[in-house]
Amino acid sequence: MLIPYLCPELPPAQKDALHKLVKTPLVYTSVALRNWQAFDKLKLYRVYAPGSYHTYFHLNAHVTVGTYRSTKSPRDPILVHMVRTPCKPGLPEHEQNRAGRAELLSTPFETFERNIRDQLGRTLKDGGFDPAGDITAITVNRWPHGYAPEYNPLFDPELLEPERPHVVGRAQFGRIAIANSDSGGGAYTDSAIDQGHRAVMELLHTVGQS
Numbered sequence: 001m002l003i004p005y006l007c008p009e010l011p012p013a014q015k016d017a018l019h020k021l022v023k024t025p026l027v028y029t030s031v032a033l034r035n036w037q038a039f040d041k042l043k044l045y046r047v048y049a050p051g052s053y054h055t056y057f058h059l060n061a062h063v064t065v066g067t068y069r070s071t072k073s074p075r076d077p078i079l080v081h082m083v084r085t086p087c088k089p090g091l092p093e094h095e096q097n098r099a100g101r102a103e104l105l106s107t108p109f110e111t112f113e114r115n116i117r118d119q120l121g122r123t124l125k126d127g128g129f130d131p132a133g134d135i136t137a138i139t140v141n142r143w144p145h146g147y148a149p150e151y152n153p154l155f156d157p158e159l160l161e162p163e164r165p166h167v168v169g170r171a172q173f174g175r176i177a178i179a180n181s182d183s184g185g186g187a188y189t190d191s192a193i194d195q196g197h198r199a200v201m202e203l204l205h206t207v208g209q210s
Contacts, residue, residue, distance in 0.1 A: 001019060001021055001145075001182075004018050007173065010173055011173075014169055018165070020149075020165040021166060021182045022094040023148055023149065024085060024187070025097060025100040025144050026143040027082075027083065027104065029057075029081070029082040031135060033134050034133070034135075035076060036059055038129035038134070041127040044127075046059070047123055053118075055083060055084065056083045057081060058080070059078055059080060060080070086103045093152055109140060117132075120135070147187035148182040148185075148186065148187045151185055170195070170199075172199075172202045175203065177199035177202045179196045180192055180195060183199075
């Protein structure tokens with residue numbers, strides 16, 4: 001989305017296509033707990049909570065690296081990973097993402113903390129969880145520009161592949177080649193790698209012809 005501002009000489013149709021690549025805002029929250037006895041008592045590992053402030057959370061996976069040994073006893077400290085994708089129901093997908101981005105930029109940490117303590121407290125209450133005593137730290141990672149957009153048949157028009165915004169937007173412009181996950185229409189690392197390879201090959205072809 002920023003490329004038209006970096007290169008205003010691009011053709012209008014290409015700039016318009018790039019402006020349509022609205023990223024999904026995303027929040028990854030880490031909550032440090034004194035122990036995970038409440039999860040153990042309730043036999044929980046992950047929780048899906050549609051409509052809640054964080055729509056999903058789970059205990060961190062057991063990972064052993066070098067001399068580090070992951071927690072195994074419910075009496076040991078652990079991290080909880082929580083996910084929030086802010087949006088505004090009733091709007092088209094990209095407009096929801098823009099609204100969610102604005103929300104992330106304007107929401108104070110206190111709002112996150114209050115909702116985190118409330119949600120974990122209500123979910124784990126029957127396991128004896130006490131937000132005031134069991135939560136030791138909270139880290140909120142906000143990504144206003146999070147995941148690259150992917151084709152969504154619920155909202156996006158049916159277009160042939162060459163007509164889709166990510167394909168029109170990545171067109172080579174002189175000696176400028178565009179490569180990122182956005183230009184692959186996928187939000188993941190493999191998309192960025194594939195598009196990086198494509199862009200380099202385009203430039204090599206240009207140099208070979210000059």
